[in-house]
Amino acid sequence: MPTSGMLGKVMKKREFAPLLSQFIAALETPLVIENCEGTILLAIEGAAEGERHPVHASGSVIGWVSGNGKAAAVASLLSHQADSDREKRTLAGETLNKYREITLLYDIVEKVSSCLDIKEVARLIIEEARRVFTLSSVSVLLLNKDSDVLEQIGEFGLGLETSAAVSRGVGIAGCVWESGRSEIVNDVRSDHRFVEGKAVISSLMCAPLKAKDTVVGVIKLGNDQPVTYSAEDLKLFTTLASLAAVAIENASLYEQLKEAFYTTVYTLAETIEKRDPYTGNHTKRVMEYSLAIGKVLELPEADTARLQLGAVLHDIGKIGVPDSVLLKESSLTDEEFEQIKKHAVYGEEIIRNITQLKQAIPGVKHHHEKFNGRGYPDGLAGDQIDITARIIAVADSFDAMTTNRPYRKGLSLDDAFGELRKYSGTQFDPAVVDAFFAADVMEAFFTANARQKIML
Numbered sequence: 001m002p003t004s005g006m007l008g009k010v011m012k013k014r015e016f017a018p019l020l021s022q023f024i025a026a027l028e029t030p031l032v033i034e035n036c037e038g039t040i041l042l043a044i045e046g047a048a049e050g051e052r053h054p055v056h057a058s059g060s061v062i063g064w065v066s067g068n069g070k071a072a073a074v075a076s077l078l079s080h081q082a083d084s085d086r087e088k089r090t091l092a093g094e095t096l097n098k099y100r101e102i103t104l105l106y107d108i109v110e111k112v113s114s115c116l117d118i119k120e121v122a123r124l125i126i127e128e129a130r131r132v133f134t135l136s137s138v139s140v141l142l143l144n145k146d147s148d149v150l151e152q153i154g155e156f157g158l159g160l161e162t163s164a165a166v167s168r169g170v171g172i173a174g175c176v177w178e179s180g181r182s183e184i185v186n187d188v189r190s191d192h193r194f195v196e197g198k199a200v201i202s203s204l205m206c207a208p209l210k211a212k213d214t215v216v217g218v219i220k221l222g223n224d225q226p227v228t229y230s231a232e233d234l235k236l237f238t239t240l241a242s243l244a245a246v247a248i249e250n251a252s253l254y255e256q257l258k259e260a261f262y263t264t265v266y267t268l269a270e271t272i273e274k275r276d277p278y279t280g281n282h283t284k285r286v287m288e289y290s291l292a293i294g295k296v297l298e299l300p301e302a303d304t305a306r307l308q309l310g311a312v313l314h315d316i317g318k319i320g321v322p323d324s325v326l327l328k329e330s331s332l333t334d335e336e337f338e339q340i341k342k343h344a345v346y347g348e349e350i351i352r353n354i355t356q357l358k359q360a361i362p363g364v365k366h367h368h369e370k371f372n373g374r375g376y377p378d379g380l381a382g383d384q385i386d387i388t389a390r391i392i393a394v395a396d397s398f399d400a401m402t403t404n405r406p407y408r409k410g411l412s413l414d415d416a417f418g419e420l421r422k423y424s425g426t427q428f429d430p431a432v433v434d435a436f437f438a439a440d441v442m443e444a445f446f447t448a449n450a451r452q453k454i455m456l
Helices: 003-012 017-027 071-112 118-132 171-179 231-273 282-296 301-313 316-320 334-341 343-351 355-366 387-401 413-422 430-438 441-455
Strands: 031-035 040-044 051-057 060-067 137-144 149-156 183-185 203-211 214-223
Touching: 003 017, 003 031, 003 040, 003 060, 003 071, 017 071, 031 071, 051 071, 060 071, 071 118, 071 231, 118 137, 118 149, 118 214, 118 231, 149 171, 149 214, 171 183, 171 203, 171 214, 183 231, 203 231, 214 231, 231 282, 231 301, 231 316, 282 301, 282 387, 282 430, 301 355, 301 387, 316 343, 334 343, 343 355, 355 387, 387 413, 387 430, 413 430
Parallel strands: none
Antiparallel strands: 031 040, 031 060, 051 060, 137 149, 137 214, 183 203, 203 214
16 A cells, blocks of 8 residues: 555544544644645644654554654554554455465366376466466476476467477476476576577476476476566465376376276287187277277267277177187078177177276177168167267278188278278268278278288
């Protein structure tokens, strides 16, 4: 509050004004109260003569009380009240700031605690930093353990370094990584560690991302205009970095578990596939074709995950089909074909009791359904068939047509393409067939087949 108006406001406070009037009346002495600019606020029996007694607030003079010795008591009372008011305002401001800080941290915890994607965690942290701090740039960098450098996983604004990778001990961010201590640099260009970046940064804060006392990255923000970041800013920023580190560590552990899970699933599928030496790499190819189609169709993330599992496990039910049927080198009888058809139901039975695999059931059970309703095992048609099953049906059929079998040679690519077009709308979903031709499945085809030739 400007000192010129502070004394007047103190005197007018509803709870204090009556007390001041009673106190002055009890003194029965002439006096004058004026603010620091000389404006008279109160005069008792004219302009009093005598000494001028200062009224202070936090060490600053905010006015004067002129009069005899009793006037000093009025000046003391006013000073005490002014200090009390300022302390209350300071305390209220600090309480409000703490409330805002707690609210911020609560919001962040609520947002990132359930997030299991590292880049999404980075995006959320950047979003909160932009909301709270004055900045023009902010970025999150994470340790790549293979190359031992920090790599950028999220950014807003122009970069703060010459490149997205930061080496240990190089630049301000590299030094924070090395020391594990947060820093404020309010005059970046005069700092000897400053590395010229894509933007001219004047002020900077940088905090380590610590997980179990190990620095796994840094988060840094800066402004292209001079900003004086405070110790309170750094404290809040460091807390934000700590929350980010915990969330990133949880997401990283989830990714490791997810990778181990998929590796186990792939191994299971490949083990079953080895029963039929003529379908080598079939599971891998069907998965690659399916994901390429799903990308064109812009499947949501959850459906993409279901598609990937379903494609890997689509033939898992063949474990229940006798070798005499599965490995037969001549055409199947009607009875034998009925046994083969059961693999779709067997697959469902195998995975339905495994919580993590249940999401793959539609792709496993229904990838032999036909768009016109004449497929198996349930005779579903059109949109009744899950999108993952419709995609796997096209990918599986294409791979089966282009693969050599003991009883027939694989079709050429042109012939296989012709078959897909021919049965689009009857056996296959037309939208999925269109996505197949729009997808980069040929890269997957040639890569997979080149890999198979090398293995052979």
